[in-house]
Amino acid sequence: MNAFRTxxxxxxxxxxxxxxxxxxHAVAATVSLLIGGIAAFLVLLTRWxxxxxxxAVWFYRILTVHGMSMLIFFIIFxxxxxxLFAGPILLNSRVPAPKVAWGGFGLMxxxxxxxEWTMWTGKADVLFTSYVPLKATPNFYxxxxxxxxxxxxxxxIFFASLVVAKREKTYEGSVPLVxxxxxxxxxxxxxxxxxxxxxxxxxxxxxxxMMNVDPQIYRLVWWGLGHSSQQINxxxxxxxxxxxxxxxxxxxxxxxKISRTAFVLYILFISMASAHHLLVDPGMGAAWKVWxxxxxxxxxxxxxxxxxxxxxxxxxxxxxxxxxxxxxFGWLRKAPWGDPGFSSMIFSIVVFGFVGGITGVTFxxxxxNIIAHNSLRIPGHFHATVVSGxxxxxxxxxxxxxxxxxxxxxxxxxxxxxxPYLFAIGMLIFSLSMTFAGSFGVPRRHWDISFSGAPxxxxxxxxxxxxxAVMAIGGLMGILGGAIYxxxxxxxxxxxxxxxxxxxxxxxxxxxxxxxxxPWTQIPDTDRDPETPWKIGPVPGTAVLxxxxxxxxxxxxxxxxxxxxxxxxxx
Amino acid sequence: MSEPTxxxxxxxxxxxxxxxxRLFDRPFVLLVLGIVVMAVxxxxxxxxxxxxxxxxxxx
Numbered sequence: 001m002n003a004f005r006t007x008x009x010x011x012x013x014x015x016x017x018x019x020x021x022x023x024x025h026a027v028a029a030t031v032s033l034l035i036g037g038i039a040a041f042l043v044l045l046t047r048w049x050x051x052x053x054x055x056a057v058w059f060y061r062i063l064t065v066h067g068m069s070m071l072i073f074f075i076i077f078x079x080x081x082x083x084l085f086a087g088p089i090l091l092n093s094r095v096p097a098p099k100v101a102w103g104g105f106g107l108m109x110x111x112x113x114x115x116e117w118t119m120w121t122g123k124a125d126v127l128f129t130s131y132v133p134l135k136a137t138p139n140f141y142x143x144x145x146x147x148x149x150x151x152x153x154x155x156x157i158f159f160a161s162l163v164v165a166k167r168e169k170t171y172e173g174s175v176p177l178v179x180x181x182x183x184x185x186x187x188x189x190x191x192x193x194x195x196x197x198x199x200x201x202x203x204x205x206x207x208x209x210m211m212n213v214d215p216q217i218y219r220l221v222w223w224g225l226g227h228s229s230q231q232i233n234x235x236x237x238x239x240x241x242x243x244x245x246x247x248x249x250x251x252x253x254x255x256x257k258i259s260r261t262a263f264v265l266y267i268l269f270i271s272m273a274s275a276h277h278l279l280v281d282p283g284m285g286a287a288w289k290v291w292x293x294x295x296x297x298x299x300x301x302x303x304x305x306x307x308x309x310x311x312x313x314x315x316x317x318x319x320x321x322x323x324x325x326x327x328x329f330g331w332l333r334k335a336p337w338g339d340p341g342f343s344s345m346i347f348s349i350v351v352f353g354f355v356g357g358i359t360g361v362t363f364x365x366x367x368x369n370i371i372a373h374n375s376l377r378i379p380g381h382f383h384a385t386v387v388s389g390x391x392x393x394x395x396x397x398x399x400x401x402x403x404x405x406x407x408x409x410x411x412x413x414x415x416x417x418x419x420p421y422l423f424a425i426g427m428l429i430f431s432l433s434m435t436f437a438g439s440f441g442v443p444r445r446h447w448d449i450s451f452s453g454a455p456x457x458x459x460x461x462x463x464x465x466x467x468x469a470v471m472a473i474g475g476l477m478g479i480l481g482g483a484i485y486x487x488x489x490x491x492x493x494x495x496x497x498x499x500x501x502x503x504x505x506x507x508x509x510x511x512x513x514x515x516x517x518x519p520w521t522q523i524p525d526t527d528r529d530p531e532t533p534w535k536i537g538p539v540p541g542t543a544v545l546x547x548x549x550x551x552x553x554x555x556x557x558x559x560x561x562x563x564x565x566x567x568x569x570x571x
Numbered sequence: 572m573s574e575p576t577x578x579x580x581x582x583x584x585x586x587x588x589x590x591x592x593r594l595f596d597r598p599f600v601l602l603v604l605g606i607v608v609m610a611v612x613x614x615x616x617x618x619x620x621x622x623x624x625x626x627x628x629x630x
Contacts, residue, residue: 195614283624
């Protein structure tokens with residue numbers, strides 16, 4: 001059998017080992033998502049005080065399951081699939097050492113299974129952060145180490161595939177922008193996993209009584225893993241935005257230099273943002289805090305601002321150059337909103353930017369962090385970034401992966417079309433409600449905010465009950481959206497009807513429209529005047545959206561300084 | 572059966588490539604830079620901060 005197959009839709013040369021590895025990682029990601037989703041349902045119905053489903057022990061247990069399954073296993077399995085796509089496949093190259101790659105996958109699965117086992121059997125009620133001196137069974141830490149080593153092996157295979165592709169001249173010039181974004185994700189993954197090894201190995205030994213681990217050192221090094229792992233998500237998500245923009249509407253890259261420089265800013269500076277988790281730690285000096293969260297983090301924020309402009313601008317310009325140039329937002333009205341890849345991408349960009357990004361940068365200010373730390377504002381922020389941002393982008397990509405890699409039609413396609421809307425709206429309501437509740441002082445990671453049975457009385461504003469109920473409704477909508485995604489993808493992959501080569505148009509009712517119109521093959525005439533009104537440049541729609549974004553940012557940021565002034569009297 | 576070779580691309584043109592692009596085309600240089608910056612400013616400096624804290628014995 002030929003080691004390569006040619007994709008009948010894109011014309012790419014696909015190494016069969018890359019094909020199989022992507023499928024394996026994608027399936028493992030979906031299984032992890034299912035476990036994390038079940039845990040989400042149980043946690044949600046407990047934090048909704050009116051239901052209060054789980055007792056305290058099971059609440060913290062399932063919260064641990066939710067954090068590990070979603071933030072580590074689901075996301076990193078999916079990211080390995082993204083690396084294997086952006087490396088060997090986009091570069092028309094091969095997976096070097098496939099057996100090693102399968103070994104890495106095997107280690108990841110073994111580690112994940114071991115960790116899940118220890119959590120569900122009650123031997124690791126330590127939450128995602130597993131802060132020392134909270135002690136889990138040694139197998140918990142061993143499982144994480146095995147998973148991390150497996151991921152590091154897979155990242156190594158990705159880097160090796162770049163070397164092989166360059167040596168065998170399977171592409172010319174620089175790597176495509178999507179591959180460059182994946183390189184960024186891979187580099188941040190190495191930084192993440194090195195910190196993971198540096199802290200989990202000593203902690204594993206500490207759990208067996210073989211050495212001491214200082215809690216403050218643990219917090220410092222662990223967050224070098226903890227937040228950096230989420231920055232792998234950011235880089236992967238942005239790469240997927242560029243990819244989906246091309247696949248869905250033929251989006252263009254405004255300027256390769258600018259977009260790549262933004263990715264390099266991520267490589268150099270984004271990991272330092274981890275310091276914002278230690279802003280209220282008294283042992284860390286102000287200089288270290290300000291240098292890492294202000295000077296360095298803001299360079300990464302600049303990078304996000306750049307991508308936040310270039311991605312929608314690329315979509316707008318690509319559409320205008322193909323004739324969709326009525327008014328300021330004609331291109332957006334005429335966009336394929338029924339394509340679940342497109343709608344997922346847009347919701348991912350908007351919610352990540354407006355809710356996740358704005359809240360995150362605000363919390364990264366040392367003074368403001370004091371009124372946000374450990375409140376429900378924190379999960380409100382990261383559900384907007386990781387769930388509505390990264391997971392949403394991954395879901396959108398899956399609707400293209402199923403026909404392109406698995407060569408299957410999408411089952412229940414009408415459900416698939418509404419899934420991004422349900423998921424995005426649900427998670428938006430959920431995130432905003434958490435942010436409001438946290439502003440009223442509701443803590444995160446807390447089983448019972450009524451403090452029943454406690455020797456002291458805590459009264460929250462009566463609005464909190466309403467806000468928590470709205471949070472639960474939004475969360476249930478989001479969970480339903482996630483459940484639909486799992487149903488559609490699992491059914492399509494295992495029971496779905498095949499998509500024969502060259503017959504995309506015949507099955508237009510069960511595959512995304514981008515695979516039929518193939519907008520990336522219609523090269524726009526970049527010398528053509530895109531016929532924009534208002535003479536404010538070639539992308540006036542994006543300019544308006546960016547202006548609205550900046551207004552929201554400034555308003556939210558200064559509102560927080562106002563809130564701080566109510567509690568922190570100076571002079 | 573011998574391993575089929577993947578498709579090959581034509582040689583690139585002789586036009587001079589800007590130094591910035593040549594830097595961005597070297598992923599391992601970027602990898603080292605990323606690790607070094609993080610190791611120095613976050614991890615290294617942070618560890619120094621913690622390890623140089625005076626002990627706070629209980630009264």
